[in-house]
Amino acid sequence: MRNNIGTLLTKRASITPNREAFVEWERQRRFSFARLNARSNATANALLARGVQPGDRVATLLKNGIEFVESYFAIAKIGAVMVPVNWRLVGAEIAYILQDSGAVVLLFDSEFDQTVAELRDGSGGALPCEHWLRCQAGEGKTPDWAEDYDAVQAVASDSEPPVGASDDDNLFIMYTSGTTGHPKGAVHSHDGMLWSQLTSMATSDMRGDDRFLLALPMFHVGCLNPTSLLVHRGATGVIMRDLDMAAMFQCIDTEKVSIFMAVPALLQFMLQAPQRESSDISSVRWIATGAAPVPVSLLEAWAALGVSIHQAYGLTESCGPGTLLLPGDAAARAGSCGRPQMHTEAKIVNGQGDIIPMGSSEPGELLLAGRHMMKEYWNNPRATAETLRDGWLHTGDICTWDEEGFITICDRKKDMIISGGENIYPAELENVLAACPDVAEAAVIGMPSAKWGETPLALVVAAPGAKPDAASLRAWCRERLAGYKVPQLYEVVETLPRNPSGKLLKPQLREAYPGPAPF
Known part of the structure; x- marks a missing residue:
């Protein structure tokens, strides 16, 4: 069986067609798997009608919403390559990503009308985009140079499109944050995302009846992975377009959210928020977090509320998974990011490339391997060669590990x-x-x-x-x-x-x- 991530939605729609797939919290729109699949097919067929071919890049400048989800699966089905763009970037940064990726289509929210218009008028170089599809998330008329996404989708066929890619073919290019120099585009395949999902499912407790709050930006791999995983597992995603503390508590309460993601700073803010006392969050079973270790005092505060914390470490280049510190180990291993997840290998090496044994206090660079690692950096063979060597992803993170294999991040090499x-x-x-x-x-x-x-x-x-x-x-x-x-x-x-x-x-x-x- 050949693997195409888009057809996971096709299969899920045939198994549980009437189960609730996604909820848009702000707009209170609800979508079954059958309806989501039909909409995704219409988007796929609309892209095909505009000449999009397998391997072509389709960029998205979209906030969290059903349009992001359905376009992700649509692009995957026809074998095109999604380029999710960070909408917080300035115009020059967005233009660089469009030019570097060679995106032939841009799907964008109406909220970004002015940004996209300025890109078209003065990007500093010719943009490769041939089609501009505007999603009506806000108000106002579609510009003359763009097409209305809703109108385009409404007249397209919702029949299954021809499958245009599989296995090691490119699925998406996600550009790193670009804190120094130009961002690099990490290329991931259909197989890479499948193994990313399998790794996450095998290591953490995801259930078919879970309701997962998607409040972090979907253009980030930490949210794209669970978005894709929810369809694979048949669970429900509750989408928040913008992260607002009061709305988040109300959403958790009303939608009976059982899992969500939050960086440690957000976990702390939530405990101090006035809405916590008046909101029922008893449905929450666990929270996934990353970006920094969680202090024991914060773990204990959430445990008192009946909520456990899964502390993850991963990268854009690893399609999300890397290591995981499960709740049972969190107090005793405070500061650690846990052990390698299922289907993920890890080793720590010194400056000469020699493996540092477990239990040593000597710090070294963390290397990861697994079928969910990126294929390459787009158009950047030098950076690819520096990062991917002998089947190992060099993370640039300096770590130690104890005698039981628990890894602690010391710092970034460059920091x-x-x-x-x-x-x-x-x-x-x-x-x-x-x-x-x-x-x-x-x-x-x-x-x-x-x-x-x-x-x-x-x-x-x-x-x-x-x-x-x-x-x-x-x-x-x-x-x-x-x-x-x-x-x-x-x-x-x-x-x-x-x-x-x-x-x-x-x-x-x-x-x-x-x-x-x-x-």
Whole structure:
């Protein structure tokens, strides 16, 4: 049997046609698997009618909604390649992705009319797009240069289109956040996504009657993977177009959400939100989180509410899965990102490429392997060769692992601070600071120093009602860190910059605090 991700929806619609597939929370639209499949087929046939061929790239500038879901499966069915674009990017960044991917079609929300019009008028280079399909998520008239997605879909046939790809053929290109230089497009295949889904299903507790809240952006692999997985498993996705705290609590309560995803900072904010006391969240069984370790105090607070936390580590390049720290291990292994997930291999190597044995305290780079790893970086053989070597994905993350194989991220290779000849990993310092009751969030960067080469600068967001200062923070760190690791510089800030997946944007912090240090 050949694998095409789009036909998973075809199969699911034949098995459970009347089961609720997706709910759009804001618009209160509900779609059975049969209805979703019919809409996806219509989109697929509309794309074919506009000359889209297997292998052609179809870009989407869409917020969370049914149009994103149905176009994903439609593009997959006909063998085209989806390019989900981060709608938070500025025009020049979007233009680069469209040009680099060679996208022949752009599906975009009406909310982005002005952005897309400006792209067409002054992108700095010719855009490859031949068709512009505007989804009517908002108000207003469709521009003359675009087609109305709803109207196009309404007149297209909803019969099954010819299957145009399978197995190792390209399924989607997802561009990395691009915190330095141009973003790189990670290419994933139909088989890669299938194994990503199998890995997630085999490692975590996903059930057919689950109701999964999709509130994080679907253009990110951390949301695209479960979106695809829900169809495979036959569970229900509850879609939120925008992440709003009050609406999120109401949605969980009303729709009886059983699983959702949230970065640790959001988990903390939810506990402090006034809506928590008046909302019934007893339906929630577990929450998936990533981007940073979860403090034990936060785990305990959610456990008191009857909710367990699954802490995941993964990458765009791994199609999501990497490692997972299950709830039963979370307290004893605080700070760890767990062990490799099912169908995922891992090893940690030193600078010479030698494997560091389990139980060693020596840090090294984490390497991953599995059939869900990316095929390549689009149009970038040099970056591909640097990242994929001998069947292993080089993550760029510096880690240790204990005698039982639990992995702890020390830091990104590029974020390591060398101070006075000693290697300092900011993530270790951030974890110590995050555990301080006066601190809500923390980030540590290296600042140029005439004396030490570099010295750590700690930027902290105060916990509600707290007023941390340099002296108290330094005293806290001295009790928990070796002397050479203790930051001597501290800055209390209102917020820390993050990308849509919740990861700290350290290049922005380095730009804001270029130094040099006063010593």
